[in-house]
Amino acid sequence: MPEMAGRRRDFWWSVTVLAFLTVLAFLVYPLATVLGTSFTGEGNRFVLADNYQRFFTHRYYYSSIINSLYLSTLATLGAVLVGTALALAVVRYPLPGKTFLRTAANLALLSPPFIGAYSWVVLFGRMGLVNRILGTFGWELPTIYGWRGILLVFIVQYFPFVFLLVSAALRSVDQSIEDAALSLGSPPRRTFRTAILPVIAPSLTAGALLVFMATMADFGTPMIIGEGLRTLPTLMYGEFINELGGNPAMASTLGSILILVNTTALMAQRYYAFRKAYNVVCIQPLKVQRISPGNRAVLTVIAYAVVAVALIPSTTIIISSFMPTRGPVMYAGFSLQSYQTIFHLVPRAIANTFMLTTMAVLLDVLLGVLVAYLLARRRSHVHALLDALIMLAYAIPGTVVGVGLIVVYNRPPVLLTGTWIILLVSYFIRHLPYPVRTCTAMLQQIDVRVEEASVSLGVPPFRTFLKVTIPLMFPAILSGAALSWMTTIGELSSSILLYSGPWATMAVAIFTEVFSNHFGTASALASILIAAAFVPLFLTYRVLGERAALGM
């Protein structure tokens, strides 16, 4: 029914306007203000390049972009290599317990990266469990702190993404493609490179992009184990929140550079994937290849070891949350002491987190479903622009969004700083892309004629949307909501800027506890966070089955 759009100012016209106003007010305007602020000098005067010149001439500043690019590039390479290798092993070779491996990879995604960083400190930090045990034998491990540690955390945190994306892509390759290449005389290695790799390349690059953008944006990991290593987000935070009086202009300059780097990466991948996307029809999935029992055993051990490493962070957190602790030191034994402490100390943060996350997810789903319908069914230039703007939210680091929101909404008539609303706004706008993506993808698979059939049978378009379209979109709505929920509940990078006094969230509380060396309470809070992220994913699985839940 795309033709019926724009005919009159109907309900969908209002949705378009509302979506635009929302995105403009909460994303475009704050980001534009950040960009604008990066061009201001003393006394709000316009300066063309002062801040940028300062950035690129002072080592203190420019080292941050070098560190960030260096870490993100290496982390992306590492995650892509590990993730793709694991995907190939699981899809193409007869490993036992493939469903288990996939489930484990999914579970590894549940904890936010800064919690992963913290878990490695629990194990290998100065007072770490493993280090103390080894210390009794007089052994010493290389330090977990610094860029090596960050890299480890990033790769362990993000390779499961690549693994899930690439294995889904591999499972959509038809065996006939490989057979054809082999029958034409192409040896196996060349066949992989020339016939299979190009087909999975869009998914592989999508995974790489995700890792790159997420690691560029990550604020918590370098803060926790960077030991002063400056990255763009941490330096930006430091410049903005400075006890000696913040420097919004420099923070905005750093923010603008982050925006530029991430949107460039996003556009490069979109352009590539757009040109290289093939429609594959998979009737006969790729055959599992035969290997010798010895090789099979070796491959199995490696695959399980890799997945086990990915599960170390959440396992460590949950176990350590039940251990008696004093400061950063944990003792063997079982205790609920940490849980008692948090329910006594920060019940408000727990309540805040659940309230704000629930509200943000509900809003995301509500607007996401409507916007997805517009994007899929009423496509126009206006909607293409809306699509691009919403995807922008996906690319912009939380630190930048946080600074933007503060700069714009810190004075009347719209004073949001200091309230819970500003946290809600940030959560809502940053995670809106998830339901929009899952629902748009789903709508593209639902035949428009089903809706037209309903209309022709006498049900007006909007009631058709409620009675036919929404029920058919249900799986996508559910998985979009689960993804939004998972990513919102542990959100740190904008929360740390936007929270105030009573409106701290669990992520903020964990971060503060880690910095005050209260590892027990940090673990208990993080365990609750992981469990809370797990429940919706688990339910989605139960309702939809594995494949549909990973529809993203």
Add this chain to the structure above:
Amino acid sequence: MTRVRVEGIVKRFGDTLAIDGVSLDVSPGELFTLVGPSGCGKTTLLRIIAGLLEQDAGTVRFNEDRMDDVPPYLRNIGVVFQNYAIFPHLTVGENIAYGLKARRMPPDRIATKVAEAAKLVQLEGLVARMPAQLSGGQQQRVVLARALTIEPRLLLMDEPLSNLDAKLRVQIRALIRTLQRELRITTIYVTHDQEEALAISDTIAVMDRGRILQVGKPWELYLRPGNRFVADFIGTMNVLLGRVEGPGQAPGRLSVVMDFGERWQVQATGTPGQPISIGIRPESLQLLPGGNGTEAWNALQGTVTEVVYLGPVVRYQLRVAEEIDVTAEIHNPDFSAIHAVGDRLTLWFAAGRAVGLPGEAGRA
């Protein structure tokens, strides 16, 4: 019963003219088929009649009612789509009841009507099933029942058989035809398959590039195609070029000198010296030993270049002259009608079986 009148419909998509001023008059109770190659505008026209698309100009009338400003959900038409458009989240019964519920019919009436409709399309016993448990043919029957049970003024069908295999296609085609006759419901049927169009229709309209080229009974289109496109699209036609010599030996006939030298008597009009295209169906050509020299018969000679023996039919390709080939189909061929590549044959056809195809002379 509804008479559908379409007048001067124009529809543009961007710069392309999808429908270029189409007018139609569909008689009450008939099965009217729009046939044409893909992209000819037939589905667009159907969607305009359904109200799913809005025309740029022109009117659609059901009997005396102008439908142009009536939204699709108030037009009371049944639509059957190519890929079923079944509601996958509803049972067969709920699918059939969908339109009745929208009409706020009491539940017991709905139950009766659903049972009736299911019986009509031979789906009794499957009412509680989900669509995913049905075969393609069964799904299409659900959709048919769903469209019929609302007692629509008009039934619109957009390539309803194209997703079915050959055997089911014939079955469902027969079912559609039977139901349509029994219920005497005006039906507009869209297909790209000329054979399907011939088999099912009361009236056929041939469309190309947004225009209607010819409207008529199936046999009228086949035997007297109005132009080269219709001649080629409906069945196979040998088209040969010649020049009018003068009036023929019988009224309504012309004497024509063909480009390859033969002199023929054909059923056509024209002025002496004018170029003319002559169409002959492959099955009109006969192999009569020795031939028949009366003025009612025309002859042509050719060399066999290809033989396809199909049992009931043997199909020959013959080279008549440099760059000029004809196809001949000999039905029920006996041993005497079997020839080999390279044989030189004389083919005959009755003068009344050659049609002049106007307008396109000189264009291959």
